[in-house]
Amino acid sequence: MISVEQALQLVLQETISFKIENVPLLQSLGRVLAQEVKADRDFPPFDRVTMDGIAINAKAFETGTRTFSIAQIQAAGQPPTTLDNPDNCVEVMTGAVLPVNATAVIRYEDCQILKELATVLIDHVKRGQNIHRQGADCLAGTVLLMPGQRITPAMIGTLASVGLSKVSVFQNPKIAICSTGDELVEIDQTPLPHQIRKSNVYMLAAALQEENIQASLFHLPDEPEAMRQQLTDIFRENEVVLLSGAVSKGKFDYLPQVLEQMRFWPIFHKIAQKPGKPMLFGKMPDGPLVFGFPGNPVSTFVCYQLYFKPWHKRCLGVSETPLWGQLAEDVTFAPALTYHVPVRLKNEKGIWKATPVPNTGSGNLTSILTAEGLLTLPADRTDFLVGEVFPVTLL
Ligand SMILES: Nc1nc2c(c(=O)[nH]1)N[C@H]1C(S)=C(S)[C@@H](COP(=O)(O)OP(=O)(O)OC[C@H]3O[C@@H](n4cnc5c(N)ncnc54)[C@H](O)[C@@H]3O)O[C@H]1N2
Numbered sequence: 301m302i303s304v305e306q307a308l309q310l311v312l313q314e315t316i317s318f319k320i321e322n323v324p325l326l327q328s329l330g331r332v333l334a335q336e337v338k339a340d341r342d343f344p345p346f347d348r349v350t351m352d353g354i355a356i357n358a359k360a361f362e363t364g365t366r367t368f369s370i371a372q373i374q375a376a377g378q379p380p381t382t383l384d385n386p387d388n389c390v391e392v393m394t395g396a397v398l399p400v401n402a403t404a405v406i407r408y409e410d411c412q413i414l415k416e417l418a419t420v421l422i423d424h425v426k427r428g429q430n431i432h433r434q435g436a437d438c439l440a441g442t443v444l445l446m447p448g449q450r451i452t453p454a455m456i457g458t459l460a461s462v463g464l465s466k467v468s469v470f471q472n473p474k475i476a477i478c479s480t481g482d483e484l485v486e487i488d489q490t491p492l493p494h495q496i497r498k499s500n501v502y503m504l505a506a507a508l509q510e511e512n513i514q515a516s517l518f519h520l521p522d523e524p525e526a527m528r529q530q531l532t533d534i535f536r537e538n539e540v541v542l543l544s545g546a547v548s549k550g551k552f553d554y555l556p557q558v559l560e561q562m563r564f565w566p567i568f569h570k571i572a573q574k575p576g577k578p579m580l581f582g583k584m585p586d587g588p589l590v591f592g593f594p595g596n597p598v599s600t601f602v603c604y605q606l607y608f609k610p611w612h613k614r615c616l617g618v619s620e621t622p623l624w625g626q627l628a629e630d631v632t633f634a635p636a637l638t639y640h641v642p643v644r645l646k647n648e649k650g651i652w653k654a655t656p657v658p659n660t661g662s663g664n665l666t667s668i669l670t671a672e673g674l675l676t677l678p679a680d681r682t683d684f685l686v687g688e689v690f691p692v693t694l695l
Pocket residue numbers: 479480481483484496497498499500501544545546547548549550553575576577578593594595596597599662663
């Protein structure tokens with residue numbers, strides 16, 4: 301059995317290159333950028349007036365002029381006028397181009413305007429005041445965004461500013477999610493007393509939806525030949541297959557043996573962890589990558605979070621910032637397994653305090669309803685004390 305660290309490393313070694321597609325700007329929200337984005341011009345592209353008021357040549361103020369003749373009015377969106385006499389001023393609006401020869405802008409609140417004359421009421425005027433200088437934010441050619449960034453509303457604003465009506469984003473792989481097990485019925489059916497409704501596949505589909513991936517859902521019966529036939533079709537059509545269940549030691553856990561008959565290339569089966577010990581991972585020759593998550597709902601969910609998600613991020617080039625949480629209660633866990641404890645998280649003065657949620661085992665889906673993260677406690681210890689710090693994965 302391999303360790304959590306080894307398992308993660310083996311999963312991350314199997315990254316694949318996603319195709320790139322061009323989508324209309326607004327459809328790129330939440331997708332991952334696949335192109336470098338540079339400023340197409342200086343930002344701001346001209347000396348921009350930042351207050352409504354009058355533009356003057358500051359030299360005239362310095363030599364004692366206080367009252368200026370209003371020569372023109374300049375709105376935003378107009379080409380710049382020229383201040384050809386230092387005794388004149390131009391009324392300028394926020395967003396307007398600074399008139400040629402003007403070197404300072406004085407707010408209307410600091411002037412008195414009477415007919416065609418503007419008198420400055422303040423004693424100090426600094427050259428460059430209320431002017432956003434051309435290129436002050438960035439110069440043309442500056443790299444603003446890099447591939448691997450998830451597109452946010454603020455980024456949409458930047459993409460719009462540089463004129464990208466279409467954006468290159470990574471295409472997601474075709475993913476299938478398969479439930480297994482004859483005890484499962486569809487969610488719109490009334491289960492018999494010995495049956496349960498499928499939940500894992502919906503949980504996985506929803507988690508993928510958060511990543512903007514629409515997966516197709518399948519169900520495999522506990523019958524090897526039918527399982528093999530269905531998998532043949534699923535493997536032909538998909539680049540990644542997420543399976544839930546049938547990977548442990550039960551008489552009807554046919555998945556490992558069926559996959560073996562199909563020339564599946566196992567990379568690992570079983571990880572020294574709880575939950576999720578029987579996880580299976582490998583690939584089909586010239587076919588999809590296969591994540592075989594253990595069927596217990598919490599195990600499926602935890603393995604998705606700890607192995608699929610980092611794999612997906614790595615494929616997209618999305619960087620991850622490791623997070624740490626401080627145990628808020630003592631925990632004892634004797635087995636020589638890494639223990640992923642579902643925790644509630646509370647930030648106290650910049651430190652994430654992690655409180656384990658009551659947990660009755662990995663069959664209990666409701667135990668992770670209140671959890672906000674998983675605190676990963678190492679396999680080589682039994683007692684974990686309040687105040688100790690461990691890696692956290694946000695859920
Ligand atoms: N003798 C041993 N038995 C078990 C071991 C072991 O090491 N030795 N490991 C246990 C652990 S840990 C886990 S986790 C489970 C994993 O089992 P499987 O991957 O084989 O999954 P199943 O047996 O098919 O199902 C387990 C459990 O989960 C329910 N399930 C499955 N799929 C769904 C679904 N789509 N929606 C809702 N619930 C689902 C299923 O009904 C079972 O209750 O094995 C332990 N056993």
